[in-house]
Amino acid sequence: MWKKFRKLKKPRNILLAGTLLLFFFVSYLYSRIHNGIIRIPIPTADPIPVCDRNVKYNPNLEKFHRSRTSYTRQKALVFLEYARSQVSKEVILILESVRFKFHVIYGDLKKLPNLTDDDKGKYAIIIFETMTMYTDMAKWNKEVLDKYCKDYEAGLLFFLKPQKSKGYNLEENESFVPVKGYPLQYLSGVNVHNYELNGTSPVLRIAKAGKMWTGDLSYQHEWTIFQFDHPTYEAVSCARLKHPRSIRSKKRARRKLSRNLFAVLTEDGGGGGAQQQREDMSMETDKLFPVIVHDQGMLDGIHKIIIGGGFRFWLHKVVFLDAVSYLSHGKLATPLERHVQIDIDDMFVGIPGTRMVREDVDALLKFQEDIRRDFIAGFTFQLGFSGKFIFHDGKGTREENAGDQQLLDKHEEFAWFPHMWSHMQAHWFNDTASMCDYMATNRRFAQRHHFNTSSRYSVAPHHAGVFPVHEQLYTCWEKIWNITVTSTEEYPHLRPDHKRRGFVYRGVKVLPRQTCGLYTHTIKLALYPGGPSVLQNLINGGSLFESVLFNKFAIFMTHLSNYGNDRLAIYTFKRLFNFVKCWTNLQMVQDTPENMAQKYFDTFPEDVDPIWLNPCLDRRHKEIWSASKSCSKFPSFLIVGPQKTGTTALHSFLKLHPYLATSLPSVKTFEEVQFFGSDVNYFKGVDWYMDFFAPPTNDTVIFEKSATYFDQVHAPKRVHALLDNNYIVVVLIDPARRAYSWYQHMRAHADPTALEFSFYDVIRSRRKNSPITGLQRRCLDPGFYTDHLERWLEYFPANQVIIVDGDELVKNPVYILHNLQRSMNLKHFHDYSNQLVYDEKKGFFCQRLPNGKSQCLGKGKGRVYPEMDEKSQIFLNKYFADSNKRLKRLLEELRKPVPVWLQNRVGHT
Secondary structure, eight states: OHHHHHHHTSHHHHHHHHHHHHHHHHHHHHHHHHTTSSOOOOOOOSOOOOOOTTOOOOGGGGOOOOOTTOOBOSOEEEEESOTTSHHHHHHHHHHHHTTOOEEEEESOOOSOOOOEETTEESOSEEEESSHHHHHTSOHHHHHHHHHHHHHHTOEEEEEOOOEEETTEEEOOOSSOEEOTTSSEEEEEEEOEEEEEEOTTOTTOSSBOTTOEEEEEOTTTOOEEEEEEOSTTEEEEEEEEEOOGGGOOOSOHHHHHHHHHHHHHHSTTTTOSOHHHHHHHHHHHHHSEEEEEEEEOSTTTSOOEEEESSOSSSTHHHHHHHHHHHHHTTTSSOOOSEEEEEEEEEEETOSOTTSSOOHHHHHHHHHHHHHHHHHTOTTOOOEEEEOGGGTHHHHTOOHHHHHHHHHHHHTGGGSEEEEOOTTOOOGGGOOOHHHHHHHHHHHHHHHHHTTOOOTTOEEOOGGGTTTTTTOHHHHHHIIIIIOOOEEEESOSSOSSSGGGOOOEEETTEEEEEOBOOSOOTTOOOSTTSTTOHHHHHHHHTTSHHHHHHHHOSEEEEEEEGGGTSTTOHHHHHHHHHHHHHHHHBOOEEEOOOHHHHHHHHHHHOGGGSSOOOOOGGGSHHHHHTSOTTOOGGGSOSEEEEEOTTSSHHHHHHHHTTSTTEEEOOOBTTTBTOOOOSSOHHHHTTOHHHHHTTSOOOOTTOEEEEEOTTSTTOSSHHHHHHHHOTTOEEEEEEOOHHHHHHHHHHHHHHTTOHHHHHSOHHHHHHOOOOSSHHHHHHHHHHGGGOHHHHHHHHHTTSOGGGEEEEEHHHHHHOHHHHHHHHHHHTTOSSOOOOTTTEEEETTTTEEEEEOTTSOEEOOOTTSSOOOOOOOHHHHHHHHHHTHHHHHHHHHHHHHTTOOOOHHHHHHHHHO
16 A cells, blocks of 8 residues: 555656646636636726717718719729739728729729710729739820829729739838839838828828827738828828837848838938937837828829728728728718617526626616717617526526516616517427417516517517518517517628628518627636637727728627626727727717618618528528428429510420429419519518429429519529529510510400500500500510520529520420420430320410320410511511620520521521
């Protein structure tokens, strides 16, 4: 025994035992702190900078100098060298985030796009990724561009940063380099600090003029500085050079560059002795060098702004927006007002040790008062509740139960919105009655505790049921709560977050929701993923700050646990609001959810109509989609028309295929669903559409035919959003014959206009806003095949668009059907040779029945009517001549067969 004990006394064993004990102790302490059993003091590190919060809002910042001669549209033209360069990505991201319209051209600039449209300039500003792209342009292009900028007062915005790229080498220089054609010099690859915004620059609008960033910028960024000696130039921002001896770079070349730079800047070229050189170097480190320069156009009449660097320094994103608004005379500018709302989800929900105690509720109330006093007048937190978990359903700790009680006692201080009674996700309910009962229970809880739920706002747990839409959720929201506003982070997708949008469905305004870097598990500053500095960087110019900078309307999602424990939400938003106040002129405001939603859709009316997406193509969407629904019910190909070209016959023939199944008949539109082309049907939602298709069995392929889709403006975009891998089948005949067939179709249906006027009168009519106009447009507009096909080709590749010759379908349907199956790579090929027979009486092919007889389409199909009169034929041949030529050229470019009728028609014209 003693020998064994002596072995344990060996130093290595004692060290091992001590290490194990320390490990278990740290693990135990960590679990106690993480679960809230031991509460550590609220973090006080990272003090909040003191800003002058009494500065009054300057309404003149909203005013822009608008020239009477500036006739340009609200759009930017952007020239980028490479799509993957950091500057390119950031320019596109910022423009998309603030929702400015823009047109991008990549690569070497060989030919300018059309700059004018109807005597109006198409672009209010022109942006270049590098200034050398502009200075090295071909002489003719530069003269045209300069003339456009002077005539339409469009400004130019450039970047000039150290980079290596084909044709434009801005490597590190040891002395200032002149900009080609301008009295301006630049030096790239230097290290700077003490970045300062010019207090008198007219460019600055969002950025607060006169502010200085005192942090060290040497280690993260490469900079370009300028010098000039001409009154046309004015510094928008400046910075001081970093002393070479204080640069702790691992790259000796960087240190050598800085030493050489300071040597060059000495008065005697570096030969004035050690003492004199030190004095000169000290002098130059105190000198401000311009980093962003404004050319006021005294030399050539064109305002320009040159940014000496990229976007790695957060403030350049703010100044970039200011530069765009200034150079475009305010045509591309965001308002200074920012609507901010903070939701606290999951009230009363959470495991012991993560919930709020009484002191946390008091801190929340105090913070709400601080926000009202210092940042947002009348601010109120929005609290989302699931009543079942009050007092943790009877299992809470004494301290946290006291926190719940304090929330109930102070309920009138907050605005409340409902989740579910027990935080159930909406897509788990397939029965409307059950879901409504669940909501009703939560409503009775709110009434019992006198919660103010008058906002008519709600958030679904996990955002389930909002998008993808779960009809039961919207039904019960209306019935139980009369909800008119909600928010989600899922439309159209969770990522990228700058592309989140709102939409309106069944009277409910759905607003985009933002995350703030805080989630249910981020409750301790010391344990924040990546360390506290990650959260601080999000606040100090990072993505959280950008959520306020780029979004006119920001609804932030937080959780109950973020206000207990370390109170990270208070820590975060106190610093965020202070940062916004310190560095920008943005005015943060709060309104009721209903008013905020109304202002959002007044600002972005294009967002009102939703676009339905395929839930199975987004992992997150599929997780919050009902398990009773299946994407297998979506069709694999569509026959899109146009009308009166033989689409019904093609549809009936395809139904004979044993492995093809089509939509169920509609009471109103028969074999056509008409979902994507009709706003009325489309806004009934995806569930309505899916109800037209039975679940497929085995290898069955589902298809749909709606001939109205072909010429509907919104149809291609809508089809692609939901069915992007589908084949699109188009049947084409002579557009003149199609127009006449439609006219005869309307006469057969006793249309009063068609019965009153001859075909020639209809197609030649010049009346406006009369019944004859509508008939004329339906006769003629679908016949511009090229225009409609090009719209479909914007969304679908050419190999997914199948062109069927309508004349050949009539003459030889077996050939067409066999070829169509091969084009779509159908797994099971069906031989139609013995299933179709020519019917002499009808004059076209019909289905052959087992008894040898034929079964044809109804009497409304294939009807016989008089030949078109000669003058109408001549008029229509001329009317569609250019369109037919373009169609032939398009089909040849796409390497698709050209129909015989088109070859003959183009040959005749």
